[in-house]
Amino acid sequence: DQQVKQNSPSLSVQEGRISILNCDYTNSMFDYFLWYKKYPAEGPTFLISISSIKDKNEDGRFTVFLNKSAKHLSLHIVPSQPGDSAVYFCAALPHQAGTALIFGKGTTLSVSS
Amino acid sequence: DTGVSQNPRHKITKRGQNVTFRCDPISEHNRLYWYRQTLGQGPEFLTYFQNEAQLEKSRLLSDRFSAERPKGSFSTLEIQRTEQGDSAMYLCASRREGYGYTFGSGTRLTVV
Numbered sequence: 001d002q003q004v005k006q007n008s009p010s011l012s013v014q015e016g017r018i019s020i021l022n023c024d025y026t027n028s029m030f031d032y033f034l035w036y037k038k039y040p041a042e043g044p045t046f047l048i049s050i051s052s053i054k055d056k057n058e059d060g061r062f063t064v065f066l067n068k069s070a071k072h073l074s075l076h077i078v079p080s081q082p083g084d085s086a087v088y089f090c091a092a093l094p095h096q097a098g099t100a101l102i103f104g105k106g107t108t109l110s111v112s113s
Numbered sequence: 114d115t116g117v118s119q120n121p122r123h124k125i126t127k128r129g130q131n132v133t134f135r136c137d138p139i140s141e142h143n144r145l146y147w148y149r150q151t152l153g154q155g156p157e158f159l160t161y162f163q164n165e166a167q168l169e170k171s172r173l174l175s176d177r178f179s180a181e182r183p184k185g186s187f188s189t190l191e192i193q194r195t196e197q198g199d200s201a202m203y204l205c206a207s208r209r210e211g212y213g214y215t216f217g218s219g220t221r222l223t224v225v
Contacts, residue, residue: 004155034213043117043204043216044156089155100146100169101206101214103155 003027004092006104015113019077023090023104026071030092034101035064035075038087047088048075080111115139117217119205125223126195133191134220138207145188146214147180148204149173156204162188195224 005024013019023033031052036044050057050064050073057064063076077084090104118137126132138145143164148156159178161169164185174180177195182188192199202221206214 006155009153036216041218041221043119043206043218045216046213049213091155100148100158100161101156102158103148105153105155 001026002104003030004090004102004104006088006090006107008107009105010108010110012110012112013080015082015111016079019075019080019084019109019111021075021077021088021090021107021109023073023075024071025073025092027092027094027102028071029094030102031095032093033064033066033073034091034093035062036089036091036103037084038089038106044089077109080109082111082113085109085111117205117207117215119203119217119220121220122218123221123223125225128197128224129194131191131193132195132222133189134203134205134222136188136190136205136207136217138187138205139215142207142209142212142215143185144208144210145182146206146208147188147190148206150202150204150219151200159190159203192222195222197224200224 034049035047038044048062066073087106089106091101120135145162147159150156160180162182177193180190202219204219206216208214
């Protein structure tokens with residue numbers, strides 16, 4: 001069963017607009033969440049993260065929001081650029097030391113100019 | 114920091130053959146992870162090393178798979194008697210405690 005769910009396989013947005021990518025999780029033991037971006041034929045690249053003690057983290061055009069009661073997080077990209085077109089993975093980390101990241105299935109973002 | 118290096122980038126093999134992949138982590142990273150990614154899925158955890166000790170294996174790691182990390186440096190992942198279902202991208206990541214995961218570019222395996 002999927003502990004990290006990205007229910008939208010794809011998202012299309014126009015350049016300059018906001019992109020919102022969503023992620024839900026089921027395990028209340030997760031205490032750290034990360035977003036990765038992946039281009040074809042490359043490994044995932046870290047984008048932004050958030051600890052469960054926060055509800056928002058911002059880094060330039062990227063903001064991640066966490067709603068612990070709803071077990072939901074979202075990644076906002078403003079303004080979207082064509083170079084943002086990639087697959088975005090949500091990942092979660094349980095608080096046990098050394099445990100591996102658990103990934104969602106990803107959302108393919110296409111930003112058109 | 115030269116990043117995480119994986120070799121080969123691509124491997125095509127016949128069903129039933131054995132294959133071995135190599136991962137060179139970032140030198141000061143003591144933790145190393147192997148993941149597998151198939152089409153339409155996110156990376157799925159296979160196994161994890163802290164230094165040379167293999168501390169965790171997922172149920173995806175069947176007995177045809179074996180991983181090693183001699184001397185806590187590079188790691189190898191071997192698949193014996195490959196099957197078509199083994200076709201995937203195999204990703205390696207490394208990190209040190211308290212820091213984020215850095216992924217390599219992966220090895221794409223095609224079993225024909």
